[in-house]
Amino acid sequence: MIQTRKALIAFIGAVLVVCAGKSFYESRHLKEPVVAGPGVTRVRKLSEFFRGIKGSANDANVYVLEGKKPGGSILLLGGSHPEEPAGRLATWVLTENAVSEQGRVFILNSANRSATTVTRLGGAYPPDFTIKTPWGGQKFRMGDRWSNPLDQWPDPEVYVHYPTRQELAYVDVRNLNRAWPGRPNGTLTERTCYALIKLIEAEKIDIVIDLHEAELQYPVISAIVAHQKGADLAAMASMMISGSEGFTIGVEYSPEVLRGLSHREIGDHTAAISLLLEAPEPFLDATRGRTDRELLLTGKDPFVVRAGKRGLLFERIDEKGWPIDVRVGRHTSAILQILEVWSGERPERGVVLTGVPRYAEVIEKGVGAFLRDPAQADKKALFFE
Amino acid sequence: MSALVTIVYYAMTAFVAVLLIWNFIKGRKWQEEILTLIVLIPFLLRILRLK
Numbered sequence: 001m002i003q004t005r006k007a008l009i010a011f012i013g014a015v016l017v018v019c020a021g022k023s024f025y026e027s028r029h030l031k032e033p034v035v036a037g038p039g040v041t042r043v044r045k046l047s048e049f050f051r052g053i054k055g056s057a058n059d060a061n062v063y064v065l066e067g068k069k070p071g072g073s074i075l076l077l078g079g080s081h082p083e084e085p086a087g088r089l090a091t092w093v094l095t096e097n098a099v100s101e102q103g104r105v106f107i108l109n110s111a112n113r114s115a116t117t118v119t120r121l122g123g124a125y126p127p128d129f130t131i132k133t134p135w136g137g138q139k140f141r142m143g144d145r146w147s148n149p150l151d152q153w154p155d156p157e158v159y160v161h162y163p164t165r166q167e168l169a170y171v172d173v174r175n176l177n178r179a180w181p182g183r184p185n186g187t188l189t190e191r192t193c194y195a196l197i198k199l200i201e202a203e204k205i206d207i208v209i210d211l212h213e214a215e216l217q218y219p220v221i222s223a224i225v226a227h228q229k230g231a232d233l234a235a236m237a238s239m240m241i242s243g244s245e246g247f248t249i250g251v252e253y254s255p256e257v258l259r260g261l262s263h264r265e266i267g268d269h270t271a272a273i274s275l276l277l278e279a280p281e282p283f284l285d286a287t288r289g290r291t292d293r294e295l296l297l298t299g300k301d302p303f304v305v306r307a308g309k310r311g312l313l314f315e316r317i318d319e320k321g322w323p324i325d326v327r328v329g330r331h332t333s334a335i336l337q338i339l340e341v342w343s344g345e346r347p348e349r350g351v352v353l354t355g356v357p358r359y360a361e362v363i364e365k366g367v368g369a370f371l372r373d374p375a376q377a378d379k380k381a382l383f384f385e
Numbered sequence: 386m387s388a389l390v391t392i393v394y395y396a397m398t399a400f401v402a403v404l405l406i407w408n409f410i411k412g413r414k415w416q417e418e419i420l421t422l423i424v425l426i427p428f429l430l431r432i433l434r435l436k
Contacts, residue, residue, distance in 0.1 A: 013422040017429050024435040154390050
């Protein structure tokens, strides 16, 4: 009798282990297809710029779009914080649709690929989400703000940033946007930043645009965060966006005392101008309700709305929320406007893109309209993140 | 250094998992067996590097 009971309980336990393990495994190994669009001329690996990350989770794909007319070079970073999916989706839209008429564009859809394979520990995040498309839907990993502890562990008591020795929160030792400029013999996250710095130097990148989202209770939101080298460019782009795109975006100056961020360290350590774009994401707000796929994609949350009515937010929100199409459209339009201003001021280093949907078009058709069907794609154009 | 800490960590996890399995086998009350099982699950998942 006792043996039968133990066997039954053990069986139930085994079922629970298999169910949980399957979910975790699929979350970490879900293949996200990328159909290289007509503008992609080469797909490289990040390890080509620094061998120290070869074979690691962060040896990301680098999609290169080269125009026939010579010009400047830009680098777009999606997925520095994968739990801010509008950044990744914006780079996906560019990778699958953009064509460079002048200059070169380097795109990473998963700047911190390790962080795409895990969700917030104890946060009850959904493991993935699906974007509706005309051909069905495409599933993406949800991701987290920090690299997966399976890839970088253990965390220190205090994270000491290199090279400034500024003390930061322990968990930010796995935060790609606190590890710039990185170092060749550091943690996986530091080595990833170092590889990106090597890419910027080797390819003579003029502008780096790091795509993010922010909670509405965070003061740096709906903004272009600019290194002082890019302050004029950001200010002009902000005016052009606010005047012609149908939404407003401010400018924040990169603080010199907060270290490790892309908008600070890339500008300080390379010749490139570094900019960071923030779009509103209620999913990240501490006062949110149920943390599910619906909230991630619609940005609708009555608790965050209530916080707004009490004056606790730095961005407006109403019952319409902040849908993913709006957030992705803000990024694509902001990128285009930055490039248009830059190309107008520096025609010899210009970067001119076509085929990229702007804010109004992304909202009208939905971001899924700009994702290509991997089942119909040429196998040579199919890649996985 | 990180590799050494990781090895020690997994060794400790496996050791605790063995103790829990031993407790489960020797347990007499079904409530304790279920409790042991619930505690055991994350240890097993961690040993399998599923997170």
